[in-house]
Amino acid sequence: MARRTRVLLKAGVWAVGLGPIAFLLWRAWAGSLTANPISFVTNTLGDWTLRLLLACLAMTPLRILSGWAWPVSLRRLLGLFAFVYAAIHFSVWIVLDHFFDWGTMGADIVKRPYVTVGMLALTLLVPLAATSTAGMIRRLGSRAWRRLHALVYAIGVLAVLHYLWLAKKGVQDPYWYAAALALLLGVRLWDRVRRLAARRRAPLGEAALAVEPVGRSRSST
Ligand code: HEM
Numbered sequence: 001m002a003r004r005t006r007v008l009l010k011a012g013v014w015a016v017g018l019g020p021i022a023f024l025l026w027r028a029w030a031g032s033l034t035a036n037p038i039s040f041v042t043n044t045l046g047d048w049t050l051r052l053l054l055a056c057l058a059m060t061p062l063r064i065l066s067g068w069a070w071p072v073s074l075r076r077l078l079g080l081f082a083f084v085y086a087a088i089h090f091s092v093w094i095v096l097d098h099f100f101d102w103g104t105m106g107a108d109i110v111k112r113p114y115v116t117v118g119m120l121a122l123t124l125l126v127p128l129a130a131t132s133t134a135g136m137i138r139r140l141g142s143r144a145w146r147r148l149h150a151l152v153y154a155i156g157v158l159a160v161l162h163y164l165w166l167a168k169k170g171v172q173d174p175y176w177y178a179a180a181l182a183l184l185l186g187v188r189l190w191d192r193v194r195r196l197a198a199r200r201r202a203p204l205g206e207a208a209l210a211v212e213p214v215g216r217s218r219s220s221t
């Protein structure tokens with residue numbers, strides 16, 4: 001892919017990543033954070049954490065289905081933005097929702113399943129964010145690094161559960177996110193199964209060539 005296109009795609013991710021924060025700052029400056037500003041800010045940040053996480057999870061299925069290599073180059077940035085949004089979402093909960101009342105926060109984590117799974121998702125995101133650099137991939141070795149980063153699927157499931165469990169009756173959005181996640185995981189599973197089948201069929205050495213990304217013939221960039 002041309003360098004210019006790569007730069008443009010990354011700039012697009014930065015714009016999507018910074019946009020919601022700019023939107024919240026603008027609403028705060030204009031004094032229009034709704035009648036319940038804490039809830040509005042918490043929910044906006046939560047929504048964008050989930051969207052960025054799913055966007056990050058969508059990059060590999062997109063590569064599998066299209067054969068394009070570029071989606072994978074955006075995965076790290078999307079994942080880091082998801083982590084930053086989760087951290088701010090959590091900070092708003094600590095500072096504005098509970099005002100550092102560690103006792104009620106601890107009780108919430110134990111008593112409310114949606115807080116428990118949200119906490120777990122955020123905790124699991126920390127090692128992924130901390131090992132997202134090229135230096136850490138080298139230090140861990142690519143096999144161990146890939147195993148660790150497979151946690152992102154569990155995080156996706158926990159994040160969707162968090163939303164499903166906190167949403168009020170009749171709210172449809174969490175089901176749409178759950179369907180999107182199921183689709184993304186389904187593509188990964190299907191790809192794994194066809195790779196295993198190809199490996200079983202093909203003699204040693206040819207197996208690697210047997211499974212091409214579905215859309216490889218269109219373009220490899
Ligand atoms: C990866 C981690 C997380 C994701 C993806 C996430 C996502 C979300 C989403 C999508 C919402 C609902 C937004 C809406 O209704 O429009 C939400 C709300 C909320 N989240 Fe999270 N969240 C995460 C972590 C956490 C953590 C760690 C906490 C606190 C310990 C937390 C506390 C809350 C609270 C208090 C609400 C508002 C509930 C309400 O409206 O009553 N979240 N989050």
